[in-house]
Amino acid sequence: DTAVSQTPKYLVTQMGNDKSIKCEQNLGHDTMYWYKQDSKKFLKIMFSYNNKELIINETVPNRFSPKSPDKAHLNLHINSLELGDSAVYFCASSLWGEDTQYFGPGTRLTVL
């Protein structure tokens, strides 16, 4: 009965590859987010979707493309991976208009 789940938990890949991270929530929320946490633990919003529509796009490179097939899912596809993409990526969800967000366990991406 996990609330916000992400797959995979760990992802190790070579520079230049394309990879996807999946996120699902079963909380009945209508808003989902992707955050990036770097090696210094800085946590920064990347994208936000409300009812499958893009609400926030924080000047993330075009190589990152979120996709929301429905309100319960928000996937993150990354093209042409670079060393600097190595980080922990967190998915979160909330109800629109409510500020408390519920986070997934994170996906640790390592680009070699």
Place this chain on the structure above:
Amino acid sequence: SQQGEEDPQALSIQEGENATMNCSYKTSINNLQWYRQNSGRGLVHLILIRSNEREKHSGRLRVTLDTSKKSSSLLITASRAADTASYFCATAGGGATNKLIFGTGTLLAVQP
């Protein structure tokens, strides 16, 4: 940078002692939240304080907010080894995006 600042960056105390963490932010806010992150895990919401509130309690947690100084503090009383984690403040400015801006985090170690 929009990132909030937290201090101290790291705090080590003995079980039973109180732990105080501070957060400063830069813009006007609708509310401020505190989250906990255990090592290798996602963030868990602890408490939310609105801009028109000055103090809030939840169990062993006490949060204060001073909007004139743009600062907040989190006090954990009678700390336990299980409180060992990173603690982040996050500000919500209201508006149409549900966007949270996270602080830099305080790493709390509670020694048994």
